[in-house]
Amino acid sequence: xVGNEAWIARIKVWIERDFPxxxxxxxxxxxxxxxxxxxIAWAAEDSERWWWPDSQNIDYWxxxxxxxxxxxxxxxxxxxxxxxxxxxxxxxxxxxxxxIYADAAGKPTHCARQLCDGKWTSKLGQDEDIQHxxxxxxxxxxxxxxxxxxxxAIDRENQSLSWTKG
Amino acid sequence: MKxxxxxxxxxxxxxxxxxxxxxxxxxxGQIVAALMPFSGGDSEIDKxxxxxxxxxxxxxxxxxxxxxxxxxxxELETTFYQLVEQWKSETRGISSTEQLSVHPAYQQIxxxxxxxxxxxxxELEKNSGRWFWALKSISREEPVTPEQRGKTKEMISAxxxxxxxxxxxx
Numbered sequence: 001x002v003g004n005e006a007w008i009a010r011i012k013v014w015i016e017r018d019f020p021x022x023x024x025x026x027x028x029x030x031x032x033x034x035x036x037x038x039x040i041a042w043a044a045e046d047s048e049r050w051w052w053p054d055s056q057n058i059d060y061w062x063x064x065x066x067x068x069x070x071x072x073x074x075x076x077x078x079x080x081x082x083x084x085x086x087x088x089x090x091x092x093x094x095x096x097x098x099x100i101y102a103d104a105a106g107k108p109t110h111c112a113r114q115l116c117d118g119k120w121t122s123k124l125g126q127d128e129d130i131q132h133x134x135x136x137x138x139x140x141x142x143x144x145x146x147x148x149x150x151x152x153a154i155d156r157e158n159q160s161l162s163w164t165k166g
Numbered sequence: 167m168k169x170x171x172x173x174x175x176x177x178x179x180x181x182x183x184x185x186x187x188x189x190x191x192x193x194x195g196q197i198v199a200a201l202m203p204f205s206g207g208d209s210e211i212d213k214x215x216x217x218x219x220x221x222x223x224x225x226x227x228x229x230x231x232x233x234x235x236x237x238x239x240x241e242l243e244t245t246f247y248q249l250v251e252q253w254k255s256e257t258r259g260i261s262s263t264e265q266l267s268v269h270p271a272y273q274q275i276x277x278x279x280x281x282x283x284x285x286x287x288x289e290l291e292k293n294s295g296r297w298f299w300a301l302k303s304i305s306r307e308e309p310v311t312p313e314q315r316g317k318t319k320e321m322i323s324a325x326x327x328x329x330x331x332x333x334x335x336x
Binding site for chain 2: 019037048051052055056058059123127142143
C-alpha cells in the first residue's frame with residue numbers, strides 16, 4: 001500500500017467506479033500513477049517502456065511481431081520473452097503466469113501478471129499499479145474478460161523482485 | 167527643457183520622457199525633433215496635426231487587439247485544461263495508445279492546432295499524460311528515434327528538446 005489515506009481514498013473512488021468487481025474480490029493499490037509504462041509492459045516486467053502496437057509507431061512493440069491489436073500478436077509479443085500459452089491460471093511451482101484480457105470483439109485490452117502467492121498485479125493504464133486477489137477483479141466493461149493465459153519457467157537463480165512484489 | 171543627442175541610449179530618452187519635461191532631439195548639434203509631455207486627453211489630441219491623430223488612433227486599436235489576443239489565449243488555456251481533465255477522467259485504466267488518442271477530448275485538443283503545442287509541452291514536462299500522438303499529429307514531426315519508442319522518459323526529453331529548438335516557451 002502506498003501514499004496517504006486521503007490520496008488512497010480519492011484514487012479508490014475512481015478505481016471502483018471503473019472496475020466495480022475489484023472491491024468485492026479484493027485489491028490494494030501498490031504504487032502511485034505513472035505514464036512511464038502500461039499494463040502490457042508491467043506484465044513483461046518492464047517498467048521503463050509503454051508497450052502497444054499502435055499504427056503511428058509511437059510506442060514499443062517487440063521486433064518481428066505483427067504491429068496489430070490482435071490476441072495472436074499479443075501472444076507472440078510475450079513469446080519473445082519466453083511465455084507459452086497454457087490452460088489454467090492456477091499457481092504452478094516453477095512457473096510465472098500472465099493473463100491477457102480482451103474485449104467482446106476479441107481485441108486485447110489489458111494484461112495481469114501472477115505473483116508468487118497466487119495474487120495478481122496489474123498496471124491500470126496511465127495510472128496506478130494494483131494487486132488483486134482474482135483475475136475476475138479487473139474484468140468488466142473496460143477490460144472485458146481473460147482471453148488467454150500464458151506461462152514461463154522461472155529462472156530461480158535470477159528470480160526477480162517482480163515475482164514477489166506487485 | 168532637455169536637449170538630447172539622438173545617438174544617446176533610448177533608455178536615457180525614456181528616463182527624460184518620464185520626467186514630463188519637453189525634450190528637444192538633436193543630431194550633430196541641430197534640433198531635429200521636439201517632444202512635449204502628452205496626457206492623452208481628447209482636448210490635447212484635437213490640437214494635434216491629423217497625421218499624429220491617426221497614429222494615436224492606430225496605437226489604441228493595436229492595444230485593443232493585444233487585449234483581445236490575451237483574452238483568446240486565456241480562453242484557449244481554459245478549454246485546453248478542461249479537455250485534459252475530461253480525457254484523464256474518461257481514460258483511466260486504458261493502456262491502448264490508440265484508444266487514448268482517439269478519445270473525443272484528445273481529438274479536440276489536436277484540433278486546436280499549433281497554439282496548444284506549448285501547453286502540450288508543459289503537460290509532458292509535468293508527466294501528466296501521453297501527449298506524443300497529439301504533438302506528432304499537430305507538428306507533423308517526430309523527434310523520437312525508433313530506439314526510443316515507448317521509453318517514456320526519453321520520449322519526453324526528445325519532445326522538450328524539439329520544443330526548445332523550435333523556440334516554443336511553456
